[in-house]
Amino acid sequence: MAVPSVGRRETVLRAVSAALAAMRQLTGGLGTALLAFFLLGAIALNAVACLVGAGLLTAPVVLRALHALAGRERERLGRWGGEVVAPDPPPTGLRPALADPVTRRELRWLARHGTLGLLLGLLGVLLPLCAVRDTTFPLWWRLGPGDATTTSVGIGTAHSWPDALAAALLGVGWVAILLGLGPGLARTQAGPGRRLLAAGPDVDLSLRxxxxxxxxxxxxxxxxxxxxxxxxxxxxxxxxxxxxxxxxxxxxxxxxxxxxxxxxxxxxxxxxxxxxxxxxxxxxxxxxLPPVLADRGLAGALSGLAADCAVPCRVEAEVPGRCAASVEATAYFVVAEALTNIAKHSGARRASVTVRGGGGRLRVLVEDDGRGGADEGGGSGLTGIRRRVAAHDGSLRLASPPGGPTTLEVDLPCGT
Structure with a gap:
């Protein structure tokens, strides 16, 4: 069955949004990668100086710079995903610091981020430039010098329109690489930091x-x-x-x-x-416990809620199997409360409910094109929704800037 045009458009928009976010993440990582590269050189010089004793005086300064840069990277990664919990402060003495596992993990991260992370950050900057340059080449190639290279990689010269169009095709290839590989490159750059800079398992257990x-x-x-x-x-x-x-x-x-x-x-x-x-x-x-859940399942129950909503609402549900009854009831009440808020407070012209199940999780997304500005402290029932979700060890994310749109995303474990 053919995919509707609206679904294709949403898929393309999601891919473009993910690629743009990945490029911003890679570019942001380039800053800490450059600092990591220079700090690697400083550590190497300090290690050589330690052989003659002079480096012992500057070693504490280098270690403090390492801890500060690692803390900056934790903050950066926290802005782009889950929080990277900082471990306990490392010891201040040189020998205890070198024997400390936290410092050793930070040194391993520094070596990886100052090399591979730097390369990936440069790709995050150069790939969009190459894509723009080659894609737009047919628009300005006649204005450049006659011996200018056709492509951004320095191959060929443009003497005719077919040469210019070939460069544009290469630009389309750069765009395809950005869309297909951009998020993976960003995850690869962030991976060492999330693995090596996070607190140890004992701290994770206490936080849990x-x-x-x-x-x-x-x-x-x-x-x-x-x-x-x-x-x-x-x-x-x-x-x-x-x-x-x-x-x-x-x-x-x-x-x-x-x-x-x-x-x-x-x-x-x-x-x-x-x-x-x-x-x-x-x-x-x-x-x-709404009996409609037992009679029609979660998808049918949500369709009934959308039909009764004062604002036109579209429901898209893909839940392969049944979740625990309490989880389905929570998802039902989340959508019911959200649609009530939309009808009463948002001034929206349309709303949508998207439910996806898989991997042991149930994800609910409620969106509207209203005026935004939703606030948990405003008595709109969002606090109750958060408590219901937290009771199942789930997560809730709300984005409602003034002027809209409003997006409410809930992630629940499916249970058994």
């Missing part, structure tokens, strides 16, 4: 314990909030209706003998109140 403790607290808080919501719904809704039914039935029983018409009217009101109480009880039950 702290994270799980916070997650458990969020789960308990979300559970308590849900219980309060259910209690409030029952108390303010169904319970009041049932009390009204009891009062009306008692009044009707007393009036049955002397005023049958009035008793019938009270019985009709009691029946109406009982029907309303049943409707509210069904609403509370659906709020606990």
């Amino acid at each position: 314990v702290a994270e799980l403790t916070a997650t458990r607290a969020a789960a308990l808080d979300a559970h308590a909030t849900e219980l309060r919501r259910i209690e409030r719904s029952l108390h303010d809704g169904a319970q009041n209706r049932l009390v009204s039914v009891t009062v009306l039935l008692g009044a009707a029983r007393r009036m049955a003998g002397r005023d049958p018409a009035g008793a019938d009217e009270l019985l009709e009101r009691a029946q109406s109140a009982a029907e309303q109480a049943l409707a509210e009880l069904r609403g509370v039950a659906r709020g606990i």
Whole structure:
């Protein structure tokens, strides 16, 4: 089956966006790679000077420069992905520092980043320049000198339009390389830093314990909030209706003998109140675990939410198998709360919900073209969404700049 044009356009836009992000990451890594290259030379000179004793005086300065550059690289990598947790501060003495595993890992990172990282950073700068230069060559080749090389790699000279068009084809090849290999080059440049500059497994374990403790607290808080919501719904809704039914039935029983018409009217009101109480009880039950999830699955349940949304909403769901019921319920409530916010606050003309499942994860993306400016502290329900997601050890990312668009991305483990 042919892929719709909208899907192809979105695929191309995602590829271009990923390539541009990769080029920015490679270019940013070029700065630290240049510093790493010069610091490698300084360390080599200092090591030679240490043989005659003079280098012992400058070695602490070189080590401090190494730790500072490693810290700068951790900050840079944190801006482009997951946080690189810094280890404990290394010892200050020369001998303890050289025996410290953190310093040794930083030296290994320095050697790799100052060589391979520098080469990849240069590619991140040169490849876009070559792509622009060769792709646009037919537009200006007649304005240059006659003996100018045709391509950015210095091969051939342009004497005719076919030569110029051949250079443009090479430029298209550079663009294809950027789109296909750019993200991989960025990951290769960042890989040594993420492996060697992160804290050791003992620190990771303590951080994981702290994270799980916070997650458990969020789960308990979300559970308590849900219980309060259910209690409030029952108390303010169904319970009041049932009390009204009891009062009306008692009044009707007393009036049955002397005023049958009035008793019938009270019985009709009691029946109406009982029907309303049943409707509210069904609403509370659906709020606990929507039965539509069991009947139609997550994709069908989300399609129902989109159909009821006041803003035109498109749903695209690719979930090969079923997730845990609690995970599906969380995804359902996330989308329901997000669409409610869009309808009430965003002023959007359209919205979209994308759900992808695979690799043991469930990813939910809700987007709208509204005015943006969504804030968790604004009472829009985003805090509740975050607590629900945290209870499953998931992650939530919100991007809502003023003027829009707004993107809410949730990543959940599928569970068993």
